[in-house]
Amino acid sequence: MKHIIKGIVISVILTLALSSCGGKGGRTLGSATGSIYECLVVMQNSPLNAEQRQLVADRNLQPNDGSSYIEEVSSLYDVVRVVLGADMPCMPQKETYFKLMQVAPAQFDNLLKPTRNILWVDVDSARYTQVKVKLQREVWSTPQAVCHVQTPSSDAFFRYWLDNGEQIRDWFVNQEMTRQLRFYRAATDKDIRARLNKHFACDMLVPNDYMLLMDTTLEAVSTFGLTANTQVLWLCNNKGSLRRDMVVYSYPYTDSETFTLPYLNAKRDEVLAPLISAGVKGTYMGTEYKVFPPQLRVLTVDSTYTAEVRGLWKMRGGEAMGGPYVSHTWLDPVNARVVTAEVFVFAPGQKKRNPLRQAEAILYSRTQQYEKK
Numbered sequence: 001m002k003h004i005i006k007g008i009v010i011s012v013i014l015t016l017a018l019s020s021c022g023g024k025g026g027r028t029l030g031s032a033t034g035s036i037y038e039c040l041v042v043m044q045n046s047p048l049n050a051e052q053r054q055l056v057a058d059r060n061l062q063p064n065d066g067s068s069y070i071e072e073v074s075s076l077y078d079v080v081r082v083v084l085g086a087d088m089p090c091m092p093q094k095e096t097y098f099k100l101m102q103v104a105p106a107q108f109d110n111l112l113k114p115t116r117n118i119l120w121v122d123v124d125s126a127r128y129t130q131v132k133v134k135l136q137r138e139v140w141s142t143p144q145a146v147c148h149v150q151t152p153s154s155d156a157f158f159r160y161w162l163d164n165g166e167q168i169r170d171w172f173v174n175q176e177m178t179r180q181l182r183f184y185r186a187a188t189d190k191d192i193r194a195r196l197n198k199h200f201a202c203d204m205l206v207p208n209d210y211m212l213l214m215d216t217t218l219e220a221v222s223t224f225g226l227t228a229n230t231q232v233l234w235l236c237n238n239k240g241s242l243r244r245d246m247v248v249y250s251y252p253y254t255d256s257e258t259f260t261l262p263y264l265n266a267k268r269d270e271v272l273a274p275l276i277s278a279g280v281k282g283t284y285m286g287t288e289y290k291v292f293p294p295q296l297r298v299l300t301v302d303s304t305y306t307a308e309v310r311g312l313w314k315m316r317g318g319e320a321m322g323g324p325y326v327s328h329t330w331l332d333p334v335n336a337r338v339v340t341a342e343v344f345v346f347a348p349g350q351k352k353r354n355p356l357r358q359a360e361a362i363l364y365s366r367t368q369q370y371e372k373k
Helices: 050-058 076-084 154-185 190-200 261-272 353-364
Strands: 013-016 038-042 099-103 117-123 132-137 145-151 211-218 230-239 242-252 284-287 295-301 304-316 322-332 337-346
Touching: 038 076, 050 154, 076 099, 076 117, 076 154, 117 154, 132 154, 145 154, 154 353, 190 211, 190 230, 190 242, 242 261, 242 353, 261 284, 261 295, 261 304, 261 322, 261 337, 322 353, 337 353
Parallel strands: 013 132, 038 099, 038 117, 117 145
Antiparallel strands: 132 145, 211 230, 230 242, 242 337, 284 304, 295 304, 304 322, 322 337
8 A cells, every 4th residue: 555645656747736725817716515535536437358357357456355345347437446445444344445426527517526526537549648647636616636637548547547546545535634634723732732742742733622631651560561651641532422532652762673563563552451441340452453453554754754553443351342543653763762643433333434534634744843851
């Protein structure tokens, strides 16, 4: 999976066209239509030929077992859908990256142009000799992201998408994250941001509806072998049956294997088990390893090497509770310590993609403010 923060790296010509918020020619743009993580695909659909089907098979470009949709990839739109509409990893129920709609170019009228996310595949052999991509914002509405693929043929687009589809998907995800951060920036909690700076030499756009549950230094706990003097900040946004939590903790950097998945998994269990419990006595926070094992990828946030772990949490010891989590871990070289910021969601009986993505956006707002503590 390609890195969201690194952006789009493509092997064909990339044209980045950023439209001003006021629209072309200074015109005022209306509000975008559609919900977050919805995308309109504008393209002419056609069945795959034998050669294309073989390439799909060679790339193993098929839905996973139990996917949100199970149709065979047999058409050009299927090739797009199996990427943009793929299931998000490490979710307790099947939820796709994007909810998709598809229309032919002739149906792409003024009613549909304000859609917040649009993938527009423009096939014209008379105008285009090679694949070009325009990544645009605020073209017909605001906020809006438009990926305009100009291609001389459907086959040229097909081959381009096989190599770059995930990167286009990541770009759309990044646009939704950016919109969320723009919303957070208007109303953040100054006290919590000051605590982040004081304890962890960083800043994040924590919304002002997050409550402070804990700001402390944990000592060694023999039951779990917790590292002594672990600094912990625990925040919570609890709205009815939907709850988002954020935990930030740090510990000394002593092991070159710190940024490996086994080490980060063990450290998560070590820190959160004695910290987070439920209503039943003896329950404690754990990590799901069997059904959907945690996944690690490396990315860059504020020019800092960051290990992202995505997985499922669950209560052990008697309470039936669980949900998805995402963590970012980085090195504070000035203070020779490792810092982890994690968000996790508890929303029984509800879809979890959107609340998780909204909480996850906070992690991407991080800026470093290294100074000796």
